[in-house]
Amino acid sequence: MRRGLALLLLPAGLACAGASAGPADPALPRFVEETATSGLTTAYQGDWQYMVGGGAAVFDCDGDDRLDLYIAGGEAPAGLYRNTSSPGGALRFARLPGMAETAVTGAYPLDIDSDGLTDLAVLRVGENLLFRGLGDCRFEKANADWGFDGGDAWSTAFAATWEPGQDWPTLAIGNYINRREEAFPWGSCTDNWLHRPKGHGFAPPLPLAPSHCALSMLFTDWSGNGTRDLRVSNDREYYKGGQEQLWHMETVPRLWTEAEGWKRLRIWGMGIAARDLNADGFNEYFLTSMADNKLQVLTPPEGQLLPQYADQAFKRGATAHRPFTGDDLRPSTAWHAQFEDVNNDGLADLFVVKGNVHAMPDFAAKDPNNLLLQRTDGTFLEAADLSGALGFATSRGGAVADFNKDGLLDLLAVNRWEPPQLWRNVSTGLGGYLTVALTQAGANRDAIGAWIEVQTEAGLQRREITTGGGHASGVLSPWHFGIGAATAAKVRVIWPDGQASDWVQAAPGAAITLNR
Amino acid sequence: MRPPGPLNRRGFVMGGLAGLGLTALPRPALAMPDRAGAVLGNWYRLLLELIRHTATYSPPVAARSFAYLGITAFEALATGNAALRSLAGQVAGLGPVPARAAGAHDEACVLQAALSHAMAVHFGNTGPTGQRAMQAMTRQMDALAAKDIAADVMDRSRTHGLSVSQHILDWSATDGGAVIENMGFPYDYTLTEGPAHWVPTSTIAVQQHPLLPGWGRNRSFAIPADGACGLPPPVAYSEDPASAFYAQAMEVYQTSKSLNNTQKLIARFWSDDPMLSPTPPGHWVAILLGIFERDATPVDRQAEALALLGMAISDAFVQCWRSKYEHDLLRPVTYIRRVIDPNWEPMLQTPPFPEYPSGHSVQSGAAAAVLEVLFGKGFGFDDATHAEDGLPVRSFSGFAEAAEEAALSRLYGGIHFPAANIQGLAQGRCVGAHVLRLNTRA
Numbered sequence: 001m002r003r004g005l006a007l008l009l010l011p012a013g014l015a016c017a018g019a020s021a022g023p024a025d026p027a028l029p030r031f032v033e034e035t036a037t038s039g040l041t042t043a044y045q046g047d048w049q050y051m052v053g054g055g056a057a058v059f060d061c062d063g064d065d066r067l068d069l070y071i072a073g074g075e076a077p078a079g080l081y082r083n084t085s086s087p088g089g090a091l092r093f094a095r096l097p098g099m100a101e102t103a104v105t106g107a108y109p110l111d112i113d114s115d116g117l118t119d120l121a122v123l124r125v126g127e128n129l130l131f132r133g134l135g136d137c138r139f140e141k142a143n144a145d146w147g148f149d150g151g152d153a154w155s156t157a158f159a160a161t162w163e164p165g166q167d168w169p170t171l172a173i174g175n176y177i178n179r180r181e182e183a184f185p186w187g188s189c190t191d192n193w194l195h196r197p198k199g200h201g202f203a204p205p206l207p208l209a210p211s212h213c214a215l216s217m218l219f220t221d222w223s224g225n226g227t228r229d230l231r232v233s234n235d236r237e238y239y240k241g242g243q244e245q246l247w248h249m250e251t252v253p254r255l256w257t258e259a260e261g262w263k264r265l266r267i268w269g270m271g272i273a274a275r276d277l278n279a280d281g282f283n284e285y286f287l288t289s290m291a292d293n294k295l296q297v298l299t300p301p302e303g304q305l306l307p308q309y310a311d312q313a314f315k316r317g318a319t320a321h322r323p324f325t326g327d328d329l330r331p332s333t334a335w336h337a338q339f340e341d342v343n344n345d346g347l348a349d350l351f352v353v354k355g356n357v358h359a360m361p362d363f364a365a366k367d368p369n370n371l372l373l374q375r376t377d378g379t380f381l382e383a384a385d386l387s388g389a390l391g392f393a394t395s396r397g398g399a400v401a402d403f404n405k406d407g408l409l410d411l412l413a414v415n416r417w418e419p420p421q422l423w424r425n426v427s428t429g430l431g432g433y434l435t436v437a438l439t440q441a442g443a444n445r446d447a448i449g450a451w452i453e454v455q456t457e458a459g460l461q462r463r464e465i466t467t468g469g470g471h472a473s474g475v476l477s478p479w480h481f482g483i484g485a486a487t488a489a490k491v492r493v494i495w496p497d498g499q500a501s502d503w504v505q506a507a508p509g510a511a512i513t514l515n516r
Numbered sequence: 517m518r519p520p521g522p523l524n525r526r527g528f529v530m531g532g533l534a535g536l537g538l539t540a541l542p543r544p545a546l547a548m549p550d551r552a553g554a555v556l557g558n559w560y561r562l563l564l565e566l567i568r569h570t571a572t573y574s575p576p577v578a579a580r581s582f583a584y585l586g587i588t589a590f591e592a593l594a595t596g597n598a599a600l601r602s603l604a605g606q607v608a609g610l611g612p613v614p615a616r617a618a619g620a621h622d623e624a625c626v627l628q629a630a631l632s633h634a635m636a637v638h639f640g641n642t643g644p645t646g647q648r649a650m651q652a653m654t655r656q657m658d659a660l661a662a663k664d665i666a667a668d669v670m671d672r673s674r675t676h677g678l679s680v681s682q683h684i685l686d687w688s689a690t691d692g693g694a695v696i697e698n699m700g701f702p703y704d705y706t707l708t709e710g711p712a713h714w715v716p717t718s719t720i721a722v723q724q725h726p727l728l729p730g731w732g733r734n735r736s737f738a739i740p741a742d743g744a745c746g747l748p749p750p751v752a753y754s755e756d757p758a759s760a761f762y763a764q765a766m767e768v769y770q771t772s773k774s775l776n777n778t779q780k781l782i783a784r785f786w787s788d789d790p791m792l793s794p795t796p797p798g799h800w801v802a803i804l805l806g807i808f809e810r811d812a813t814p815v816d817r818q819a820e821a822l823a824l825l826g827m828a829i830s831d832a833f834v835q836c837w838r839s840k841y842e843h844d845l846l847r848p849v850t851y852i853r854r855v856i857d858p859n860w861e862p863m864l865q866t867p868p869f870p871e872y873p874s875g876h877s878v879q880s881g882a883a884a885a886v887l888e889v890l891f892g893k894g895f896g897f898d899d900a901t902h903a904e905d906g907l908p909v910r911s912f913s914g915f916a917e918a919a920e921e922a923a924l925s926r927l928y929g930g931i932h933f934p935a936a937n938i939q940g941l942a943q944g945r946c947v948g949a950h951v952l953r954l955n956t957r958a
Contacts (some may be wrong), residue, residue, distance in 0.1 A: 051644050177645075182652035183558075185645055186565050187904050236792060237569055237645070241906035266792055290571070291699070292720050311719050319721040331571075331699060331722060358644040362571045362699060 025381055026373040027430055029343040031389040031411065031423040038422045039093040042071040042079030044396060044414055049125050049179055050074035051358050052156050052215055052235075052270070053105025054396030054414045055336070055472025059118045061137040067401050067477055068137060069093060069412075070107050070120060071420055078104040078122070082137055088406040091424050096137055101129065106397060106472025108158045112146070112169055113200070114443045118476060121171065123155040128173060147201035153190050154179045159468025160448060161219035161228050162496060163249060167443035168197035170249075172230055172468070173205075174214025177238045187240040189213040192232070194253060208232075208253060212242030216272040216288075218469035219249070221449070222298070223305050224281040226498045228449055229256070233269030233287055244269060244287075246307055261306030267292055271471040275339035275348045277378065279453075279460040285309070286339070286350060288471065290363065291321045291331030293352070318380045320352045320370040325385050326392065330364040333357055336471035340400040342409045344431040344482030346458050347374040353413050353471070355394035366392045369413055389423045397473035402480060407433045407509060409480055414473070431484035432508030436491055438465065438479075439515040449496035452479055452514075455503070456486035483508060551624035553808075553815040555657050556589055559631040560805055560822070562653050564794040566635075570642040572696040574790050575875060576731050576833035579797035579826070581638045583737060584688045585631070586826035589819040590956070592630040592680045596621055597816055601958045607737045607827065610687050614679040620666075621673045623815070628661040629677025637685055692734035700728045701868070711854075712753030713844045714870040723868035732838025737827040738950040745835045745946035747939050750845050750872040755855050762855065764933045768848045769856050772863060772930045779928045783863050785907055786876060786925035793902065796876045796922070797829040800883040802901040803918070807891070810898075820956045824886050828951040832882035832944050836875045839943065845872040848930055862930025873940035874932045877923035881944020882951070884919035889952055891915070919944070 044054035057070040066083035073079060077100035081093035106123040113119065117133035119142070127150035131139035143150050157174025173195065178188035189212050193205035212234035219228045230247040244265040246256040256262040271288035278284075287294040295318045296309035313319045322332050336353035343349065352370040356363050369391045372380035384390050389411055397414040404410070408425035415421060434454070438447035447465060454461045461481055467474055483489050490503040493514045506512050563585060567578045587603060591613045594600035604612045632654045639646055662670050688694060697703075705725035707715060716724045739745060754761045775783070788796040804825055808818050848871070852860045867875075888895070893914055900909045912918040923941050926932035932940075 048644055048648055183562060183649045183656065184565065185649065186569060237643070240904040266789075291722055314719040314721055321721040329698070329703065360571075360643050361641045362696075 026345055026347065026349075026375055027343045028373070028383055029387045029408070029425055029427040029430065031387050032426050033388070033391075033421065034091045034424050035419065035421045038091050038420075039084075039095065040069070040071065040079070040081060040420045040422060041095065042073045042420065043076065043418050044072055044074045044416050046075035047358075049154060050105065050416070052176060052396070053123065053472045054416060055106030055123070055470070055474075056397050056399055056412060056414050056420070057107035057109045057120055057473070058399045058401045058412070058475040058477065059109035060477070061118060061133060063135065066405060067403055070099065071414055072104040072106050072397070072472065073102065074104070075102055077102055078107075080137060083403060085404040087404060089404055091403050091410060091422050099131070099139060105154075105156055106158065108160070108467055108474030109476040110160050110169065110448065110467045110474075111445050112142075114167070114445045116445060121158055121160070123158055123173070123472060124150075125154050125179065126152055128155050145201070147198060147203070148195065149202070149205055151193065151205065156472060157192075157214040157217040157232070158472075158474070159217040159219045159230065159466070161249070161467075162444040162448060163196075164497070166197050168200065168202070169444070169448075170197065171195040171202070172208065172217050172219070174217045174232065175211065176213050176215070176235070186238055189239050189242070192217075206253070208247065210242065212239035212245065213237070215270045216469055216471060218272045218274060218466055219449070220274055220283060220466060221451075221464060222246070222283055222307055225305075231272060231285070233267075233272050235268055235270065236266045237268055242266070256307055261300070261304070261308055263308050265294070267294065270335050271337045272469040273337035273339050273350065274464060274466065274469060276462040276464070277339070277348055277374070279462045281462070283464060286318070286337050288334035288337050288352060290333045293318070293320050293334050316379045317382075318350060318372055320354075320372065323364050323366065323368050324370070324382045325368060325390070326366050328364045328366040330362060332367050333360075333363050335396045336398040336473050338398070338400045338470055338475075340409050340480060341433075341482035342371065342400065342411075342425065343373060343427065344407070344433045344484065346431065346456065346461060346482050346484040346486070347376065349373045350380065351398065351400050351411060353395045353398040355396060355416065367394075368392050369395060369398075371411070391421050391423075393418050393421060395421070397471050399473055399475050401475050401477055431482050432486060433480060433482050434489060434491070434506045434508065434510045434512060435478035435480050436493070437511070437513045438493055439513060440495065441516070444496060446476060447493065447496055451494040452481075452491065453494070454481045454483065454489055454491050456483050456489045458484050458486060478511060551660055551663065552627050553818065555624050555627045555631065555661055556815055556818055557805065557808065558653060558657060559635060560801065562649060563635065564798050564802060565649070566639045566642055566646050567794050567798045568791065569646055570639055571699050571791065572641060573795065574700050574727055575788075575795045575797055575879070576728055576837060577693065577696055577700065578795040579830040579833045579879065580691075580693045580734075582797055582801055582822070583826035583830035584684055585634055585638065586819065586822035586824075588630050588634045588681055588684045589627060590823035591684065592626050592677055593623060593816050593819050595676065595680065596623060596626065599958055600816060600820065601955050603823070603954060603956070606954050608735055608741075609690065613683055614676070616676050617672055619672050620669050621676060622661070622665050622669050624661040625665060625670050625673030626677040626680075627815075628657045629674040630681040632657065633678050633681040634685060690735070693731065698722060701725050702729060705729060708844045711755070712846060714846050715850055716868065717847050717849050717866040718868050720868075726869040727867070728837060728869070729841050732834060732841055734834050736831045736834050738954055739831050739835060739947060744950065745943050747839045747843075747873055747943055750843055751933070751935055753845075764935060765848060765851050765856060767934055768927060768930055768932075769852050769860060771927055772860070775863065775928060780863065781908070782921060782925045783928035785902060785910060786922045787864050787929060788876065789865070793905070796879055797833070799901050800825060800829060800880070803897060803899050804887070806900055807897050821887075821890050824890065824951055824954070824956065825883055827954070828882040828886040828948050829879040831951065832879035832947045833875060835943055835947055836873055836878040836940065839873055840870040840875075843872045844870045847871045848933060864929030864931050866931045871932060872936045873943055874923060874926045874936040875940070876926060877919075877932075877937045877940025878944040878947070880919035880922040881941035882947040883944070884915035885945045885948025886951055887915040
């Protein structure tokens with residue numbers, strides 16, 4: 001029966017390829033895997049305590065406008081890599097000395113002290129670490145200087161925001177189960193932490209209780225009213241009495257309740273991707289899980305703005321619930337997810353990184369990552385195989401970023417036991433693009449929490465600038481927008497405090513910097 | 517506690533629900549050390565967790581494992597306890613269980629060997645955390661069982677426990693339920709045409725086909741192969757507002773619109789969602805474990821009750837599934853949105869398989885029927901199954917009361933028509949009566 005279905009699936013894939021020239025299907029990007037020559041060697045290693053995590057931080061640590069990499073190594077040393085790729089050329093990285101801590105599960109880049117040099121928040125099994133960026137990809141531990149209590153937990157999620165009036169970020173750290181529980185670890189989810197500012201550093205962490213084994217967190221303005229609440233995606237495998245969470249970020253954070261309209265959802269939550277896919281002012285959220293990924297669309301009752309979502313993954317062809325190719329049809333296990341426009345048509349696409357937890361026979365062992373291209377009607381076309389980005393490794397974290405500055409977004413997957421995989425986008429004939437960098441004087445230099453809007457003749461695009469989400473992986477870069485065939489665009493930013501900039505004209509290929 | 521009474525199990529079963537409790541049974545011939553009870557209790561605690569955390573363990577599959585593991589524990593002890601009577605030759609397909617070798621055995625070591633072996637096989641597919649937990653439990657229970665036991669006794673006991681476990685596993689392999697693919701959802705399935713029949717109700721992709729459509733063909737433990745517990749057809753489908761079908765749908769709809777807090781709590785208390793709870797059959801096992809702990813029930817009686825309850829709930833799911841796919845009725849959410857209110861949302865998530873009868877009702881009816889005979893009618897207990905999930909403990913004055921509440925919860929939850937709950941309880945009682953014909957006492 002399974003073999004028969006596999007055979008049935010193949011013509012479907014080919015049919016998609018054949019139909020890609022049709023008006024309803026998106027342009028296919030073309031990727032070439034450059035793992036072997038990339039210079040990336042850091043495999044995410046370790047057994048039980050490293051079954052989750054395995055992330056990467058993507059950011060420019062040496063100021064050369066190329067995106068460098070920091071990759072979690074699990075029980076092996078993490079790896080910091082300088083990007084040595086030539087513009088438009090093959091993807092090349094050179095490993096740098098230092099930054100080789102063990103027990104690293106993930107990392108997120110952000111400028112904590114707003115000195116213009118990107119810092120790094122490193123999640124670990126054990127003490128979490130903040131590294132102050134010193135330039136030229138040099139870092140120093142800053143826990144003590146910044147009063148940051150790294151704790152001793154199994155940390156698996158991270159998000160950051162600048163709360164109103166603060167000149168120092170608030171960090172949310174999600175923690176997993178009590179790793180010292182052996183026979184009965186279920187129900188042992190340890191507290192998540194909220195590290196709020198205190199002077200030029202952090203106050204002792206505030207427990208975000210109840211905590212339900214978070215694997216992804218995101219400060220996000222879900223309601224479009226300028227308020228950033230904390231979305232937490234939790235792993236139902238381990239919590240008892242838990243569910244997905246949304247926290248009001250008040251003086252004392254409190255959960256959105258069912259009485260306020262929050263609807264209980266319980267999944268193996270592993271990753272969050274957010275994007276306002278139809279520029280209606282509200283983010284859609286893609287939540288990764290096991291065989292049950294969600295594409296959440298805000299559908300509040302008429303006349304009310306409540307955090308109620310309909311799952312449109314099935315309706316829009318974005319379930320990614322089992323391998324779409326190969327002969328392994330068991331259910332999928334999805335981790336990192338990220339919306340980006342990989343074919344520059346002005347529509348955000350979706351990269352979903354997959355991999356079996358560990359020898360779970362009921363789930364696919366050969367579980368290909370998904371590259372879902374968005375069509376103009378909001379549905380998605382699977383294109384990982386058609387575009388050459390097929391990968392069957394046991395993956396966890398990942399990133400979509402332009403590593404060689406050619407205006408085409410490349411793909412990274414961090415793997416258990418194997419080096420990361422890298423696919424270079426070598427497409428030709430795709431639409432145009434532009435990038436937008438944000439800088440502001442004073443605190444929160446990268447304007448985390450802002451919204452960027454890009455207007456072309458094809459319509460409006462909006463994206464919220466966040467630090468967090470995905471699976472243990474974060475990107476801080478000039479933000480990429482495909483603009484299709486448009487010959488001109490205009491760009492503006494709505495800064496985190498709600499102030500909107502003027503519209504700025506931009507030509508295809510422009511690298512816009514908006515600052516204030 | 518009431519004093520031991522003179523009747524053996526067969527006596528009071530044949531006496532027709534005489535209301536005698538398990539404590540009325542004769543004391544076992546051998547005094548069972550506490551170590552054996554600890555081994556059984558700890559493995560069952562872990563069993564409830566692994567049921568919850570292993571992706572293939574939908575309720576029918578869970579019930580099957582409860583049955584085989586209960587039988588494993590029972591037979592492992594029965595071979596050394598003259599008061600117990602093996603199920604071999606009584607339940608379908610089970611041949612004589614290996615006898616003990618000459619020489620002393622230790623019951624804790626026998627149980628530990630049998631259960632650790634059987635659990636590893638039943639949950640060979642659980643995730644890395646479950647594997648780690650089983651390894652830890654094996655280490656801990658090995659140490660507990662072996663404490664102060666002579667090496668030759670331990671070796672002899674272990675060998676016997678393993679042989680019993682393997683015997684039961686070999687038997688279980690042929691019942692039709694040993695292999696679960698795609699979490700129980702068939703890769704191919706053709707929906708029955710017609711408005712009365714089940715259609716997918718979930719937006720989860722794998723649930724576009726119904727769960728375990730062939731489960732009703734599995735071998736039962738105590739039910740004759742001719743399907744002795746069949747059900748009358750459901751209410752005839754109609755969209756006519758004057759019809760009985762419309763009326764029962766309207767009852768579901770109106771009930772959902774007027775739920776009070778107690779009714780909402782009842783719906784959630786018995787929801788017992790797979791992967792988020794020990795499932796409905798696990799709920800009844802959890803009730804039983806709570807009674808064991810409260811009453812310090814002797815281990816042989818624990819094993820006896822777990823075996824009987826396990827067979828009852830497992831046979832209940834086989835019979836229920838046979839009926840579900842025979843009638844293939846649509847769910848309330850489908851009908852109500854089609855005919856009454858297109859925006860209606862039931863309180864609970866609708867399970868991904870046909871409606872009639874209610875699985876929870878069938879297995880609760882079967883469980884209550886068996887437990888009422890083992891413990892007596894009017895046997896009160898507290899149900900703390902979901903305490904760790906934040907739901908309150910509920911107290912019941914008897915097993916039938918709990919079963920009836922479980923059935924009613926499906927109406928409150930909006931996932932079953934009333935007939936499915938009423939007929940489900942009846943089907944369960946039929947299953948329970950068959951299980952009660954088995955003799956577990958010599």
